[in-house]
Amino acid sequence: MxxxxxxxxxxxxxxxxxxxxxxxxxxxxxxxDPLAPLDFRDPPTPVTRWKLARMEWQPESCFAAFAASGMTVARLPDRPSELGCPLEDTVRLTGEGASLAPAGPVVTCPVAAAWALFEHHALQPAAERHFGSRVTRVHHLGTYACRNVYGRAEGRRSEHATANALDIAGFTLGKGQEIRVVRDWGEGEAGAFLREVRDGACRFFRAVLGPDYNAAHRDHFHLDRGPWPRCS
Ligand SMILES: [Zn+2]
Structure with missing residues (x-):
């Protein structure tokens, strides 16, 4: 009773x-608040993941998040594709404290949002912790490529085919130090930093594939907001 x-x-x-x-x-x-726009600067909560996911079916909530975070974002016109590689709700990724090299790759708005959270709450804090320095440049291997997974002739389209993915090869720190996935993975302080970066990316991207996943990823981290969750 x-x-x-x-x-x-x-x-x-x-x-x-x-x-x-x-x-x-x-x-x-x-x-x-699930209905409040996501502010990238706020400490992440369990609701953050939901807000990120919502951007996939409510793209306007993604653009609203950049406005709420006081960040400008360069929205690109949609581009249909007969080859299954359309660009929809895409932006030029600029990064906040760290610039992208080459500059301004095209990504979907949800990838840009995940990147903003990742840079703010995982990448820069990890650099501060391990090296007492911030990341000033991120070296990437591309975002948009109209191809299938692993460039195979058959099979499903890669997340890169819709610019819903980003391949990261390394970082330059404020003190000029270079960190490369291919050289530093599993090695000393830089290796510990890279592992923390990989784990941090898993908090905001749906799939994160690195050297632990397979040999095709020995030299980069693949980050995407596609439907297949994986952190390896
Ligand atoms: Zn990739």
């Missing part, structure tokens, strides 16, 4: 909050 009263009173609290939320009387703080 007592247990039943306890359970029903415990249920009452979340039900009341849901009721207040639905009627608009009460809203949680923005990082916890």
């Amino acid at each position: 007592f247990l039943r009263a306890l359970v029903s009173s415990l249920l009452l609290v979340p039900l009341t909050l849901v009721g207040l939320y639905v009627t608009g009387i009460w809203r949680p703080p923005p990082p916890w």
Whole structure:
């Protein structure tokens, strides 16, 4: 009897909050509010993943996140493709503190959003922790390529075919130090930094594939917002 009263009173609290939320009387703080635009600077919460996922079916929420974060983003016109490689809701990726080299690769808005979160909450803190320095340049191997997975003649289209992926080969730090996935993976302090970067990317990208995954990724991290979750 007592247990039943306890359970029903415990249920009452979340039900009341849901009721207040639905009627608009009460809203949680923005990082916890599923309907508030994502601000990349806020500490990530379990709701952050949901907000990132929502961008895939509500692209406008992605552009709203850049506005809410005080960041400008260069939106590109959509480009249909008969080859299964359309560009939809894409932007030029610029990075916040670290520039991309080569500059301005084309990525989907959700990839740019995941990148903003990754740079702010994983990449730069890891560089500070391991080297007392920030990353100033990110070396990438490309984003958009109209091809199948691994460039095979058969099989499904790669996430690169819709610019929904980014391949990262290395980083330059503020002190001029160069870190390369192909050379430094598993080696000393730089190796520990790269492992932390890989794990940090897994918090915001849906698939992260590096040297631990297979030989095709020995020299880069593949980051994407496609439908197949994987962190390796
Ligand atoms: Zn890739």
